[in-house]
Amino acid sequence: MxxxxxxxxxxxxxxxxxxxxxxxxxxxxxxxxxxxxxxxxxxxxxxxxxxxxxxxxxxxxxxxxxxxxxxxxxxxxxxxxxxxxxxxxxxxxxxxxxxxxxxxxxxxxxxxxxxxxxxxxxxxxxxxxxxxxxxxxxxxxxxxxxxxxxxxxxxxxxxxxxxxxxxxxxxxxxxxxxxxxxxxxADAPKQVVMQDQAGGILLPEADKVVSGGRGMKGPENWKLIEDLAQALGAATACSKPVSDVDWRPHHEHVGQTGITVSPNLYIACGISGAIQHLAGVNSSKVIVVINKDPEAPFFKAADYGIVGDVFDVLPKLTQAVKELG
Amino acid sequence: MKFLVCISNVPDTTTKITFTPDNKEFNKAGVQFVINPWDEYALTRAIELKEAQGGGTVTVLNVGEADTEPNIRKALAIGADDAIRVNAFPKDAFFVAQQIANIAKDGGYDVILMGKESIDYNGFQVHGMVGELLGIPTVAPAMKLDMSGNTATLEREIEGGKEIVEVNTPFVASCQQPMCEPRIPNMRGIMTARTKPLKVVEPTGEGARTEVSAYALPPAKQGVKLIPAESAGELIKLLRNEAKVI
CATH class of the missing domain: 3.40.50.620 (HUPs)
Incomplete structure (x- = not known):
């Protein structure tokens, strides 16, 4: 055997x-x-x-x-x-x-x-x-x-x-x-189409994930998420409302009815932390939450948190990662 | 064309999960049950394809006890033509797959659809088992399904991309977004659903191969460590030196 x-x-x-x-x-x-x-x-x-x-x-x-x-x-x-x-x-x-x-x-x-x-x-x-x-x-x-x-x-x-x-x-x-x-x-694929991955890191395989929610206010602001992800070598993700309104593709949707991820580090930016979203991420080893609302339920599931404006905090984090070298 | 759509009855996505005192069963008290959200894609797409073909039938199948009937009626209200309930608690994926395969075999269905997994047991198993039991292809998880005659073209999600797959009927596909916009019942649908046939049959085949011995909740977090927004950069140092994740 x-x-x-x-x-x-x-x-x-x-x-x-x-x-x-x-x-x-x-x-x-x-x-x-x-x-x-x-x-x-x-x-x-x-x-x-x-x-x-x-x-x-x-x-x-x-x-x-x-x-x-x-x-x-x-x-x-x-x-x-x-x-x-x-x-x-x-x-x-x-x-x-x-x-x-x-x-x-x-x-x-x-x-x-x-x-x-x-x-x-x-x-x-x-x-x-x-x-x-x-x-x-x-x-x-x-x-x-x-x-x-x-x-x-x-x-x-x-x-x-x-x-x-x-x-x-x-x-x-x-x-x-x-x-x-x-x-x-007989059931071989006729064609295989791979996505363009920012930084080449696939979300399901990623060690680190930077994720954005409605608090990012619009798809044009995703550069802040991508910059931090790139500095960390992380994949990008989003919450369900964000993929529902097509700010981001659905394969980035993390949650109960999207992808379940369990990276070592999950950074949630402007995501309030609905129970369905938490279900998709709560086996992550370390969770960081950035939200301007101190009452956001996500803080209860987080290891580290910053109560603040994502537009102010994200560039500071990206800068700090770059300084680490 | 005959479509068979398999649905499970699951706790609503907002449910706070708790268990019976011996931790052996899910605590149903006060919980709202819904059609498994993934199965809604299968159901709506089957109805859309039937409408596009201008004929055919959509049969809904559930393996469950009598308390699942409200959600079976809901599926009929959304637009399925008739329903079958296998009168048994869905013990495990293999048990359920056998029931589906037996009904599919007897009913001569062309297309067997279901959600990619149920949001309670998260097995991602039943579709493959049904395909194997029937000796037909399974495409899982499918993001897109189009039919032309007896040939289906599907998009199958893979890690980091998708495959375009063509299969002939009969086949099994497990569905997920963005296959369609799941429908909700309208008043006319709700009225007609009451008189649509719902057949109850007894289970067949072997028993389950797996058994849950205990459930547990994830360990609670220790509490959040807050860092002032002005010194956000401190967070990065903590992630390196304390949490050791970067």
């Missing part, structure tokens, strides 16, 4: 969330007294896959089929299922991403496995029972979920697990083929 980790790659690099997934998987393997094997999807280089040894992975399976570069649900599911069979995987760990969770749900049916998504901690197991903690109620609560059966699939929420870095350890990269046919690529 083994633990199988699904590693997503993009442009040759292993995604940060997949480094966390690999670290999670190798720690589960240790708990169960076995080893962790990875199966890589997307565009990867052998050198970067070998480096997964630093996250405790001993072996990486890689199918160099060029059509696997983009996400294809049918083909990815078949590939991972074949790897799971070959490795006799009892636990499969993937990222709780639009790829990982989509494949995970199909795999759970195909492999007759129990599935938990949005998982935030390592499992607790005493040999017979197997329990994981997952986010529920859109960030307003957690649930301990017991997974039944021989096989388990776990989708790990981004930024919940610290990635391991054991310098110098390498994994063996082994070529692998799931004998995919044209039929497995």
């Amino acid at each position: 083994s633990v199988l980790v699904v590693v997503e790659c993009d442009g040759g690099e292993v995604k940060k969330s997949s480094l966390e997934v690999a670290s999670y998987g190798s720690q589960v393997a240790q708990l169960l007294g076995t080893s962790a094997t990875a199966v890589a999807v997307g565009e990867a280089t052998e050198a970067n896959l070998a480096k997964l040894g630093e996250q405790g992975i001993t072996k990486v399976l890689y199918d160099a089929e060029p059509r696997l570069k983009d996400f294809v649900n049918g083909a990815y599911t078949k590939l991972i299922a074949a790897a799971a069979q070959q490795e006799d995987a009892k636990v499969i760990v993937l990222a709780n991403s639009n790829i990982g969770a989509a494949v995970g749900s199909r795999l759970s049916v195909r492999l007759q496995a129990s599935l938990a998504t949005n998982v935030v901690e390592l499992p607790k197991t005493d040999g017979s029972s197997f329990t994981v903690k997952r986010g529920a109620f859109s960030g307003k609560a957690f649930a301990d979920v017991t997974l039944a059966g021989e096989r388990k699939i776990i989708a790990v929420k981004k930024n919940s697990i610290e990635a391991l870095h054991e310098a110098g350890k390498t994994a063996e990269v082994v070529s692998f083929s799931a004998q995919l046919s044209d039929a497995d690529f």
Whole structure:
């Protein structure tokens, strides 16, 4: 038996969330007294896959089929299922991403496995029972979920697990083929369109986020948010009312019915902190709130706060970050 | 074309979440339940497509106990033609997916739509499981859905962008904004909804594969540390030296 980790790659690099997934998987393997094997999807280089040894992975399976570069649900599911069979995987760990969770749900049916998504901690197991903690109620609560059966699939929420870095350890990269046919690529995308990202930082993968609400008064003032984000190396985000009136694109909308983020630092500018917005951000490690209204409910959920005018405070913060060097 | 739209019954987004004293169940007392906001995109888009095609049916499906019927009626008032309720507590994603797959198989539906996830359990699982149980493609999460004959063109959200995907019926799609502007019921809809068929069936298939052993609320914050606006730059020093996040 083994633990199988699904590693997503993009442009040759292993995604940060997949480094966390690999670290999670190798720690589960240790708990169960076995080893962790990875199966890589997307565009990867052998050198970067070998480096997964630093996250405790001993072996990486890689199918160099060029059509696997983009996400294809049918083909990815078949590939991972074949790897799971070959490795006799009892636990499969993937990222709780639009790829990982989509494949995970199909795999759970195909492999007759129990599935938990949005998982935030390592499992607790005493040999017979197997329990994981997952986010529920859109960030307003957690649930301990017991997974039944021989096989388990776990989708790990981004930024919940610290990635391991054991310098110098390498994994063996082994070529692998799931004998995919044209039929497995029937739902391949016709076209992939990437957004223009300010500073190139994707919101779901970001460590730091600077977010604006209606208090920014209009889209023309977003430069203040972008300047601070750029100085910090942060992604930009917004509240629901802001995306509803099209000041910002909807993929920046953070909250209960938008994206849930859990960065190390979330800076909210001119956002009052409605319960639906808090649900999307309250697993952030440190929350900073800037609002001119001292009664804004967001201050109750914050670690640091400034009661003041965002138009006055934001340039000062950007300046202070630049001075840090 | 036959559309099947799956809806869940969830606490209103403004709900303050609490649990029963043993922490095993959500405390429903005093809570307003609504149609899961993501499912509203699926429902409205199915109605729009039916209208554009000038024919066909939209069936609403809910797996839930009798207390979900007001929201099923609401979906009928918004414009669905008929409804099915599988009379069971939705124990977990796999249990629900089996009910949907069985009904979809028997009913010969062409397009199966639902929201990308429910805002209470946040599984993002049911659509993939239904697709796999039926052996048909799932597109999740879909931001746009257009139909031309039996071919659907969808935009699927990926981290940092989107994919354009084409699939033929039958297929499953899980929906999210900006697919459409969710409709609200009008007076005529509310009147006609009362007499539209709502069939209640008993669950089939296997039981659940997962079980919640305990719920917990996130730990409370320690209290906010306020920095005067005049010395805003101090905040950056605290973030580096105290919080160690920059």
